[in-house]
Amino acid sequence: MTFVRTVLSDITPAQLGRCYAHEHVIIGPSFTTHVCPEFLLDDVDRAAAELADFRRAGGGAMVDSMPCDSGRDILRLAEVSRRSGVHLICPTGLHLAKYYPPGHWGETLGAAELAALFVADITEGVDAFDYGAPVVRRTPHRAGVIKVATERQFTARDEKLLAAAAEAHCRTGCPILTHTEQGELALEQATRLRELGVDLRHVCLSHVDRRPDPGYHREVLSTGVRLEYDSAFRWPAERGNPTRDLLLALLPEFPDQLMLGMDAARRSYWRSYGGAPGLVFLLETFVPELRAAGLSDELLSRVLLATPASTYAFARAA
């Protein structure tokens, strides 16, 4: 085992604790929140209070998922981690094109230039201005995961982002977290990253339960990649809970490749902003439901503890 790079320090994978694999702890004012005002999550007091509840419920860590210049705020993330005692992993990388204004540097720079920016976030420290100002001011807080996203069909930008993420991974060992659009192209993402030399044991593909087809999941999981499910609280009552059904079917077969998150990027999901179900939902409601449905504590601890620890560990020592 190597190390996990959190906003405050490098820790051993075992120190991570129960981990939500895809969250949005802070989303600052940005083009993203201009387009989607409901995504604004910039209140350090509310975030620290919600995460303190998560910690009291037995939580240890969260992976933040807002990459460069899309509302990421490294100083606020570090403050929330300090106050709540929850380990936070900060991403570098880039999100979908819709979260950036036309002509953004994510479109104009080449893959090697993007990789260099990602590597600097990982090795030197995340820019206090989030790569949105004409100067860069490195903070002492380093990125611990590379987040990239693809559309429903790979675009030229998607291909470039995957190449940049792979290069940054190969140079640093930093794990990769991807956004899939409604679970589509998970297999293509895994295949492409493997071709680019990435170790798929350190790659987490997100939102794949939004396409709840167990055959499709088996095919993707057979590549060795890790999947994150985050729709447990989203399904309308008449659909039952396909996320639970996927876990019941697949966790015994692939015990080391499945993780959970909430991807709660809206104020209306947070108790501290007056919403529901709150970030304790997985620990206090969903996991007990999975246990009652027959999943053992041993399997459930892999989902929350062992798999995030091995996935978000760097692929090699620094």
Ligand SMILES: [Zn+2]
């Ligand atoms: Zn997300």
